[in-house]
Amino acid sequence: MMYNYYKTHLYNISQHDPIPESYNIDENDIDFFESTSQEPLVLVPDHPLARVVDELKLSALKEFYLEENRSETFPQRNLGVEQRADNSRGSILRDAQFPLKRQFACPFYRWDPIRHMSCFTRLSLRGIADVKRHLWNAHKLPPYCPMCGKTFPTVARCDGHIRRRNCVLRELPTPEGITIQQVQQLVQPTDAGTPEELQWLSIWTIVFPGADLPAVTYPSGVVESTVCQFRDYWAYNGERLVSDFLEAKGLHNYNLQDEDHSFAALCITVLYQATDYLVESLSHETSNESIGEPSRS
Structure with missing residues (x-):
């Protein structure tokens, strides 16, 4: 059964300790945790360029697999370190003409890959700092009420709601996420000599x-490794491929x-759709492989 670590965060409605207005962290950590998220640069369905997305996606995947086939052997991705693998799919190219970078998994994705699939398909976590920021x-x-399950933008509003005690008990699942205490643990400095894999495991235990x-x-296994490989390929070649495609189709002068x-936005949209296509198609081809290999305690 899933370890219910969230219970430590439930509000005690009979005894209220002072609760901070928000996630209070040291001033030195503000820059580290400053949100870098922006509105996604994706094309709306009625955008003039939206009609070429499907064709461009297939063209990009074709070029990607052609690049794959030009290599004689395919070492498997392992924390960015190359290792031999028998299966060419889901591996990185030994002689690839683009930089291959290590990537880390979101802990929530590793915990439940189906529920948190977007943490894998929409993100590229290159280091421990990226994992923490994510x-x-x-x-x-x-902030939420343990009685009715309602969530609030600030802890103060939630605390006031609970103190009024005018809601009705409802059987709802506990909201998911990291607590204030866990955030404070995550900002603690780490020994610079600690390997990144151990740092990631430390995050997991928090x-x-x-x-x-x-x-x-x-990311490991056929599906995840191939998606990471395509993501690296697209980061290096995507803009050029899109530009060449638009020019070949006479679509450069849209004004x-x-x-x-x-x-x-077109580049990002093609990346997202190609990634989704790879996940779906490779999952069918490797039906005996459980993507993400979720952990259970």
């Missing part, structure tokens, strides 16, 4: 105390109001 931006536990450690801290924004 937890801060996407997985903070919202986010899921008492839960079994996962077998891997990074759009915000051409740079539209071009960036």
